[in-house]
Amino acid sequence: MGHGAGAPAKKLKAVAAALAGVGDGKSVIGEETIAEAKAMGVSEESLAKLRSRNVVAEEDQPIEVEPENVDAVRVFLAAQTQWRMQPLSNGKYNLLARTGLDYAVLPVICTALCITPGEVLLDQLRTLEGETLRLYALDRARIFSS
Numbered sequence: 001m002g003h004g005a006g007a008p009a010k011k012l013k014a015v016a017a018a019l020a021g022v023g024d025g026k027s028v029i030g031e032e033t034i035a036e037a038k039a040m041g042v043s044e045e046s047l048a049k050l051r052s053r054n055v056v057a058e059e060d061q062p063i064e065v066e067p068e069n070v071d072a073v074r075v076f077l078a079a080q081t082q083w084r085m086q087p088l089s090n091g092k093y094n095l096l097a098r099t100g101l102d103y104a105v106l107p108v109i110c111t112a113l114c115i116t117p118g119e120v121l122l123d124q125l126r127t128l129e130g131e132t133l134r135l136y137a138l139d140r141a142r143i144f145s146s
Helices: 007-020 031-039 044-052 065-077 103-111 119-145
Strands: 084-088 092-101
Touching: 007 044, 007 119, 031 044, 031 092, 065 103, 065 119, 092 103, 092 119
Parallel strands: none
Antiparallel strands: 084 092
């Protein structure tokens, strides 16, 4: 049975949301997304509108990681430079969008971290990746609609 269903997946999704810096995906636009928008030429006026929608996150809030998810979170954090990217444009804005992790590097990361890869770890990583992609997609939708 896969790991992606039920309470464990919800806890992993909460970790992904905290790491992505976009909260529940309803009220926060991540600073990384705003920085990407700025780099792609989004006007200061539009950036100000995006920032005005942000809810300030409480600083130094610990992220609770269940013991059974620690290895997946460690691998996920180590893979943060391994996102595949796709340029997107709506004629007004140009952005780079994450499309998924480069799974080819995961064995190297697991070896470096002394973590044994397997089906459970893969399911956990897919949960973290999927929630992160969902939240970043919400950020992009807000940018493209502004």
